[in-house]
Amino acid sequence: MIPSPDPRLPESGHAAVIAEEHKKYFTFFNVSIALIAITAIELVIVYFPINKWIVLTALGVLSLIKFLAVIWWFMHLKWDRMLCTILFMIGMVIAGGTVTALMFLFEEDPAGPPMMFMLF
Amino acid sequence: MSAHSHAADDPHAALEALKETSTGIENKKLAMWAFLASDCMFFGTLISTHLIYRKIYPDIVDPKAIFDIELTGFSSxxxxxxxxxxxxxxSAAHKGNIKGVRWFLGGTIFFGLIFLCGQVYEFHHFVTDFGLTLSSNVFGSTFYVLTGTHGVHVALGIIWLGSWLVYTFTDRYKAEHALDIEVAGLYWHFVDIVWIVIFTVVYLVEYVPFLT
Incomplete structure (x- = not known):
């Protein structure tokens, strides 16, 4: 037997969505502030007279954090089904693999270390 | 009870009804994620092309002499x-807050236009002051193709979001269209993450001290 519809369900469902979205507002605000702060750090860190590998590593890590923050919160992967994350990561892995393969392919000395580890 | 029966009364139920697929994900959203995954590969090849030619021909151009990192940082x-x-x-679209959708979409488009203006100014500066064109050298080719392709993505995003902004002023806009706004948003955020990568690997690394 099909249960009779609860007349309060639409309202309560919509109210729940509004409450959830209200919480997301603060999350989005905090993420955006963090993204601005990280970008500011990136702009400053390149002028630091320290070992280039430290700077390059820091830039890579900070960019990765920004990248992940945007896809996780702004692009709703945190709240969406895992399939969306898997689908996007398949593209990312293939893209990353292509970049790595090209770096090896165009290596001046194929027997030497990969170019991506000795850029510039 | 089927979500369809609520769809006419409740915007949340209307959106939930769109999730009744074999994957549990709205078809439009799934298609957009598949497209973004393929676009990752597209930008991956453009970025690696730029990096490879920077390595093979390091002395063609001194990017630090022509880049304006303050402008690029501001654009970021x-x-x-x-x-x-x-x-x-x-978020406003999911809440059914149509005024909020209009204001925030308008703001997104406004900032997108500022970014594009910055890119046009940068390209104009490079061409007129430094003679760097698409065909002047391999740095110009890879740089303009990479950043230009990103700029085209931004321009298409602005047109897409602009069309939705106009649509919200018509009577045809319904609560279910929150999904369409969300899909357009996915594209816009993707443009942002591509810029995060370009900003680092094309611009910032050139400023790292002691790079020869």
Whole structure:
């Protein structure tokens, strides 16, 4: 037997969505502030007279954090089904693999270390 | 009870009805994620092409002499802010707050236009002051193709979001269209993450000290 519809369900469902979205507002605000702060750090860190590998590593890590923050919160992967994350990561892995393969392919000395580890 | 029966009364139920697929994900959203995954590969090849030719021909151009990192940094802030407003726009659409959707979409488009103006100014500066064109050398070719392709993505995003902004002023806009705003938002955020990568690997690494 099909249960009779609860007349309060639409309202309560919509109210729940509004409450959830209200919480997301603060999350989005905090993420955006963090993204601005990280970008500011990136702009400053390149002028630091320290070992280039430290700077390059820091830039890579900070960019990765920004990248992940945007896809996780702004692009709703945190709240969406895992399939969306898997689908996007398949593209990312293939893209990353292509970049790595090209770096090896165009290596001046194929027997030497990969170019991506000795850029510039 | 089927979500369809609520769809006419409740915007949340209307959106939930769209999830009744074999994957549990709205078809439009799934298609957009598949497209973004393929676009990752597209930008991956463009970025690696630029990096490879920077390595093979390091002395063709001194990027530090022509780049304006203050302008590019400002553009990055602008694009991040547009992404924030886009997230708020999607949130407002899910809440059924049509005024909020209009304001936030308008803000996103405004910041997107500022970013594009910055890019046009940068390209104009490079061409007129440094003679760097698409065909002047391999650095110009890879740089303009990479950043230009990203700029075209931004321009298409602005047109897409602009069309939705106009649509919200018509009687045809319904609560279910929150999904369409969300899908357009996914595209816009993707443009943002591509810029995050370009900003680092094309611009910032050139400023790292002691690079020869």
């Amino acid at each position: 802030f602008i694009l991040l802010m547009s992404s924030f407003l886009m997230a708020l726009s999607v």
